[in-house]
Amino acid sequence: MTDAELTDNGLPAAGGAAETPPPPRTAADRAKASRRAWWREVGWRHIVAVVVSLYAIFPLVFVINMAVDPNAGLASQSLFQNFSLQNFRDLFASRPFGQQLLNTLIVGGVTAIGTVLMGAAAAYAFSRFRFEGRRFTLTFLLVVQMFPQLLAFVAIFLLVQSLGEVFPVLGMNHLSTVIAIYLGGALGVNTFLMYGFFNTVPISLDEAAKLDGATHAQIYWTIILRMVSPVLAVVGLLSFISSFSEFVIARLVLTDPEKWTLAVSLYDLVGNDRNPYWGMFAAGAVISALPVLLLFLFLQRYIVSGLTAGAVKG
Amino acid sequence: MSKQTTVDRAELKRRREATQAHARAWGPGFFVKLILIALVDALGLYGLWMAWQTGSTAIAVIMAVLLAVVNWVYFSKRALPAKYLVPGMIFLLIFQIYVMLNTVFVSFTNYGDRHLGTKEDAIAAIVRNSQLLDLSQPTRDITLLSKGGAYYLAYVNDAGEAVVGGQDQPFAKDDAAQVAGGVVTEVPGYEVKREADFEGMGGSLPTKPVENLKVPLADDPEAGSLKVMATDFAKGQVYKPGVTYDEQTDSLIDNSDLAAGVVIYKANNQTGQFEHNGDRYPRGGGWKVTIGFKNYVKLFTDPxxxxxxxxxxxxxxxxxxxxxxxxxxxxxxxxxxxxxxxxxxxxxxxxxxxxxxxxxxxxxxxxxxxxxxxxxxxxxxxxxxxxxxxxxxxxxxxxxxxxxxxxxxxxxxxxxxxxxxxxxxxxxxxxxxxxxxxxxxxxxxxxxxxxxxxxxxxxxxxxxxxxxxxxxxxxxxxxxxxxxxxxxxxxxxxxxxxxxxxxxxxxxxxxxxxxxxxxxxxxxxxxxxxxxxxxxxxxxxxxxxxxxxxx
Amino acid sequence: MKRLAALGILALGLTAGLTACGDKSGGDNGDNGNNGGGGDNGSTVTLTVWVDETRINALQPLVGEYEKSSGVKIKLEQKNFDDIRGDFATQVAAGKGPDITVGANDWMGEFIANNLVQPVDLSGVADQLDKRSVEAYTSGGQTYGVPYALENIGLVRNNKLLAETKATTFDELIAEAKTAGTEHTVLLQVGTEGDGYTAYPLQSSFGAEVFKQDAAGEWTKELGMTGEPGHKFAEYLGKLGTDKVLSQSTTYDIVKATFQDGKAPYAITGPWLVADWKAAGMDVTVLPIPSAGGQTARPFMGVPGFFLSAKSTQKTAAERFMVNFLTSKDTQLALFKTGARVPANLEASADSAVTGDPIVGGFLEAGKDAVLQPSFPEMNQVWKPWGKAESDIINGADPVSTWDKAMTEIEQAIAAG
CATH class of the missing domain: 1.10.3720.10 (MetI-like)
Known part of the structure; x- marks a missing residue:
């Protein structure tokens, strides 16, 4: 990673707006002052970063250990006694893991896009229109997502069975069914996240556009969505991750290992109390974390692009 | 100041008119919308048709309502916020609200251990599971017959006579039956069926009627009845009398323990189980019934x-x-x-x-x-x-x-x-x-x-x-x-x-x-x-x- | 108006297109649905069978042969073993679910009480199967499934730490284990929820059987571990806790890792963990569990097998598959190879592949006096209070009063049904 790439990221970030220290007198003072300024501005951030990184990584070291040491288990205390890729080989030999990875990417991708589209549309309506029942609908959405789903599996199972008779693609063992069920939650948390965000975009922008003859659809697609792109990226990522790790509904609907998502497959590896395959599970968990991290790496520039900060000035 | 405002108003009005004209125009956006909605409508109509075909009335009704709402929303000028809310709302309604309502419904039932299924299932299972194989009786070489869509059994009894019987129709001697090697080979008026005629074994006849066929050995039910062996359609085994369900009195008549005599378990449709003197039927479960607010009452009264x-x-x-x-x-x-x-x-x-x-x-x-x-x-x-x-x-x-x-x-x-x-x-x-x-x-x-x-x-x-x-x-x-x-x-x-x-x-x-x-x-x-x-x-x-x- | 007309034409056209495609798939569906009632021409029968990860690998290669010889299509659906019990109950009760599922004999009582299973006529093959395994699937004179293996726990020794075992009592065993000089002596999983199953050999050696047995050796529904024998066992557990032999911190995962790390010469566990240890290259021997209370230590015997759904529309085909295929020598040997449990089929268990395996032989010996785990639904009321009492006692709670409290709780729960 080069400095060029870093500065490439966009405009100076808002929260920690850069400060210029007062001009120092001598060269030594200047060096001292700039070092102090560096510590105040940047240095402590590195310390926080290193400490938190350790905190984040520490338990995961044991996951990696389980993945690369075929003899390691969930309670292993000694690390990296052996190294082999046996678990990875077993994982791919025991199940169509590549296909399952693809299934997961499809489900995660479509759900993320669908959630962003539907959630953003709803958030726009709530943020920009003052209609009858608006407050009620918002509250209703908030309350619905608090419904404990723990005992809903029978209802979902029966629903999928009968829907499948009408629309085979919404029946058992179809990825599209799982996507549809996940989209049922599209107007949940994410709408609230976006709604809060949309509220920070000054309404004067819309009005200016309206005066210029833009329709509500044009305002939405060309102005608002562009302004809130960081949150769209965040919501896309969050939705992708949550469908990536959801297994309760997916395992109910997807009965064929060829159709499984990674979460179902991973859960299957350790779902048996007496024969949990923690090694293969860890190997699979490491692999399944990669798409998430790559997506984050890719979306980072949108999340921190600071587009809004620039636009508001105009 | 006021003049300024008037000018602005006029300007706004002009622009609004321009905007509306734009919306009404047959622009590319409109065609996109038209095609999308046409697609949705097509899917919806297809769903309606399929739901009608499969007899899912509830789905058909919901489908019709949703279709009407979608079309109204996207072609009406008034439902502006709804245009943005409807797509997510539809998924929400189908997959979350339905689940919520279903859960609420379950909370008013006794759905749970011993009360998972329907009453019909409970009766069928109890009656079937109570039929015990009578190991004191020999396995018979039987012949499966059919006549007028019903199945019959024939075998050669201990007296060397060929007997034929059907469902609830005890075995009786049939002099016209032909016997070879201790097995009935042909009975006039009946058609002989072999394993190969049945599904999964080369043929296409359903096996269900054969599985359900139970021919009484004699008029006295205590003599037991002959059933076709699942693993070999040329063999029959004798089953002791078990439990029967009497629709008139809505109760189970338990004949299985002859020493104890007949025990009658009456259906209790409030608790969803068969009971005799307050004891539930021991070798099978009950069914799901609605019990009103009992679960809620229990929550607040059970210490x-x-x-x-x-x-x-x-x-x-x-x-x-x-x-x-x-x-x-x-x-x-x-x-x-x-x-x-x-x-x-x-x-x-x-x-x-x-x-x-x-x-x-x-x-x-x-x-x-x-x-x-x-x-x-x-x-x-x-x-x-x-x-x-x-x-x-x-x-x-x-x-x-x-x-x-x-x-x-x-x-x-x-x-x-x-x-x-x-x-x-x-x-x-x-x-x-x-x-x-x-x-x-x-x-x-x-x-x-x-x-x-x-x-x-x-x-x-x-x-x-x-x-x-x-x-x-x-x-x-x-x-x-x-x-x-x-x-x-x-x-x-x-x-x-x-x-x-x-x-x-x-x-x-x-x-x-x-x-x-x-x-x-x-x-x-x-x-x-x-x-x-x-x-x-x-x-x-x-x-x-x-x-x-x-x- | 024009707009609506345009839309109407478009929608109609698309619908026509969809229905045209849909008719075909719809027709297919109809055929499938009708199979239960009878198609017209040479229809095939499909059986859905739920199996878990380990068993699907054993069955998959053999099923093809069976399909060819019988003409019945077998659809193996891979399920998570721990999910099967609950999913089978809810789905079969709703009229769905598989025709056949893999399971264990202690699920039987609950399945019968919920009208979920139907009898399988084993009269033709009973003499080819281990008597206890058939008994495990018998209730009220009816057999409700086919057994395929027998399993029990035993005492596992790490031969690198101790070469031989002379101990005949559990106390001697602990003393002997101390000579290995390791951090721990005998590992036995407890956890905060306790584990009545794994501790049962110790308990039964005090004569404290979980339920009383009648003259024929069948379980009654009267608790057998109340009173004196139970108290003695409870006090012994308390002592093992104070002596730091047993600990609440020891869970399944801990037993696995600690024994593997060579930190204890003995562990009490089943074939499932031994398979992992062997895979890790350990040299282990399986022995009978010595008595702690003077009487024979009897572990529970579990019998994995298959159940037939009460809602199966293909009873004949399903029963044939179960009786002819699942109980056969070849199938049970294949299941043995992936699961290392003693086959229920007598010919299979006499096969050199089984008898030649010292580990399996060790478990067989350790299970010589094993008792069938009760399979009636009342057993479900026992596990939790029983385990918790054991765990609390090991952690220092007063043995006798804690034990009695749990027994009262169990009795009340059983009485309440």
Whole structure:
């Protein structure tokens, strides 16, 4: 990673707006002052970063250990006694893991896009229109997502069975069914996240556009969505991750290992109390974390692009 | 001044007219819309047709209503907000509201152990399972016959006579039957059927009628009846009389224990089981019935439930609140720390920060459970083990307070990446020029943060914090996999709520999910929880109304 | 109006297109649905069978042969073993679910009480199967499934740490284990929820049987572990806890890792963990568990097998598959190879592949006096209070009063049904 790439990221970030220290007198003072300024501005951030990184990584070291040491288990205390890729080989030999990875990417991708589209549309309506029942609908959405789903599996199972008779693609063992069920939650948390965000975009922008003859659809697609792109990226990522790790509904609907998502497959590896395959599970968990991290790496520039900060000035 | 306003109004009106003209025009947007809606309508009509075909009236009705609503919304000029809300709402209605309503319905039933299915299923299973093979009687070489769509059996009895019989039609001698080698080969008036005529064995006749065929040996039911052996259609076995169902009296007549005589189990349609002198039928279950508010009444009158309610509720609120507070402030701190372009390796740091979020949550909970093990765990043995005189902390099963602290800490690890992401995104929406002008006005960093950054941040994240609270309120996986709700004080009952049990894990325990599930009671409790957390959410959401209009 | 007309034409056209495609798939569906009632021409029968990860690998290669010889299509659906019990109950009760599922004999009582299973006529093959395995699937004179293996726990020794075992009592065993000089002596999983199953050999050696047995050796529904024998066992557990032999911190995962790390010469566990240890290259021997209370230590015997759904529309085909295929020598040997449990089929268990395996032989010996785990639904009321009492006692709670409290709780729960 080069400095060029870093500065490439966009405009100076808002929260920690850069400060210029007062001009120092001598060269030594200047060096001292700039070092102090560096510590105040940047240095402590590195310390926080290193400490938190350790905190984040520490338990995961044991996951990696389980993945690369075929003899390691969930309670292993000694690390990296052996190294082999046996678990990875077993994982791919025991199940169509590549296909399952693809299934997961499809489900995660479509759900993320669908959630962003539907959630953003709803958030726009709530943020920009003052209609009858608006407050009620918002509250209703908030309350619905608090419904404990723990005992809903029978209802979902029966629903999928009968829907499948009408629309085979919404029946058992179809990825599209799982996507549809996940989209049922599209107007949940994410709408609230976006709604809060949309509220920070000054309404004067819309009005200016309206005066210029833009329709509500044009305002939405060309102005608002562009302004809130960081949150769209965040919501896309969050939705992708949550469908990536959801297994309760997916395992109910997807009965064929060829159709499984990674979460179902991973859960299957350790779902048996007496024969949990923690090694293969860890190997699979490491692999399944990669798409998430790559997506984050890719979306980072949108999340921190600071587009809004620039636009508001105009 | 007033003149100015008039001009503006005129200008606005002109522009609005222009806008509307634009909307009415047959522009490319309209065609996109037309095609999309046509697609939806086509799908809907197809669904209607299929639903009609498969007899799913409920789906057909819902489909018709949804279609009408969609078309109205997108072609009406009045339903502007609805145009943006409808797509998400449809998915929400089908997949969430339906599930909610279904759950509410279940809470008014006795759905659970011994009451899972329908009455018809219960009767069928009890009657079938009560037929015992009479091992004192020989296996017969039989011939399967059919006549007028019904099946009959023929065999050569001990007296050497060929006998033929059918369902509820005892075996009787048939002189016309031809016998060869002790087996009936042909009976005039009947057609002989062989295994190869049946499905799965080369033919296409359904096997079900043969499975159900039961021919009485004699007029006296106690003599038993002959049934075709499932593994060999050329063999028949004698079954003793068992239980029969009498529709007139709506009861089971149990003939299976001849020594004890006939026992009659009357159907109790209030409790959904067959009973005799208050005892339920022992060798089979009952069925699901609606029991009104009984589950709810039990929740508030059964001391083992209502007594513990308060304590668990309090901890659930504390847990959910602290979880949100810790994850939010830690995530915010990190977001602020990395919201500077001047740190090298910022991208890598950010990726490391969200690592915990990329791994399955239940795995993390189980992993921490082992890391935190009192005697074997790495945290006590390695990380803190070097401290002289360190005895080891019982993180999860010692004192309740300690376990609660640990649960919050583990949840912090699991939850901060989410808040970090959200805050990182939210910080971008805070206009740099406001902060800049505050700085010029002499506001220090702390003041800028508390007076500008934080309030602005709350505008975008306040609703999210409420839903995060709700999520943690129902964070079953964490509690279930990490502590199982423990520590449960020694000497108490195994079903007592433990120190870290939250409402939803208590539902799981009390309802005996996994052992003797009482889904009816469990759903009733979960609906009560839902009402409580819903009220909290609505209340706090009202409080945020003021936040909404900051800008 | 024009707009609506345009839309109407478009929608109609698209619908026509969809229905045209849909008719075909709809027709297919109809055929499938009708199979239960009878198609017209040479229809095939499909059986859905739920199996878990380990068993699907054993069955998959053999099923093809069976399909060819019988003409019945077998659809193996891979399920998570721990999910099967609950999913089978809810789905079969709703009229769905598989025709056949893999399971264990202790699920039987609950399945019968919920009208979920139907009898399978084993009269033709009973003499080819281990008597106890058939008994495990018998209730009220009816057999409700086919057994395929027998399993029990035993005492596992790490031969690197101790070469021989002379101990005949559990106390001697602990003393002997101490000579190995390791951190722990005998590992036995407890956990905060306790584990009545794994501790049962110790308990039964005090004569404290979980339920009383009648003259024929069948379980009654009267608790057998109350009173004196139970108290003695409870006090012994308390002592093992104070002596730090047993600990609440010892869970399944801990037993696995600690024994593997060579930190204890003995562990009490079943074939499932031994398979992992062997895979890790350990040299282990399986022995009978010595008595702690003077009487024979009897572990529970579990019998994995298959159940026939009460809602199966293909009873004949399903029963044939179960009786002819699942109980056969070849099938049970294949299941043995992936699961290392003694086959229920007598010919299979006499096969050199089974008898030549010292580990399997060790478990067979350790299970010589094993008792069938009760399979009536009342057993479900026992596990939780029983385990918790054991765990609490090991952790220092007063043995006798804690034990009695749990027994009262169980009795009340059973009485309440």
């Amino acid at each position: 083992s439930i209502s007594m513990t309610f308060g304590k668990v509720f309090l901890w659930t609120v504390v847990f959910a609140f602290l979880s949100v507070a810790t994850t939010f402030f830690f995530g915010l701190l990190l977001a602020l720390a990395f919201n500077s372009e001047r740190i090298r390796g910022q991208k890598i740091y950010r990726v490391l920060m969200i690592l915990p979020y990329a791994f399955p949550g239940f795995m993390a909970a189980l992993l921490f459970k082992n890391l935190l093990n009192r005697d074997y765990g790495v945290i006590n043995n390695v990380i803190l083990g070097w401290i002289p005189g360190f005895e080891g902390i019982d993180w999860l099963n010692g004192s309740t307070l300690m376990a609660q602290f640990t649960v919050i800490m583990v949840n912090l690890w699991l939850g901060y990446p989410y808040m970090f992401l959200v805050c990182t995104g939210a910080l971008q929406s805070i206009p740099g020029d406001i902060l800049e002008s505050a700085r010029v006005d002499g506001a220090g960093p702390v003041k800028r943060f508390t007076k500008i950054t934080l309030p602005l941040l709350f505008v975008s994240v306040a609703p999210l914090l409420i839903s995060s609270f709700a999520f943690n309120f129902n964070n079953f996986n964490l509690i279930y996999f990490l502590t199982g709700g423990g520590p449960v004080p020694p000497g108490g009952s195994a079903d007592d709520p433990g120190g870290t049990d939250i409402m939803i894990s208590m539902v799981y325990k009390l309802a005996g999910v996994g052992e003797n599930p009482d889904y009816g009671l469990a759903t009733a409790l979960s609906i009560v929880i839902f009402l409580v957390v819903g009220l909290i959410a609505v209340y706090s959401f009202r409080k945020t109304r003021s936040l909404e209009d900051v800008m």
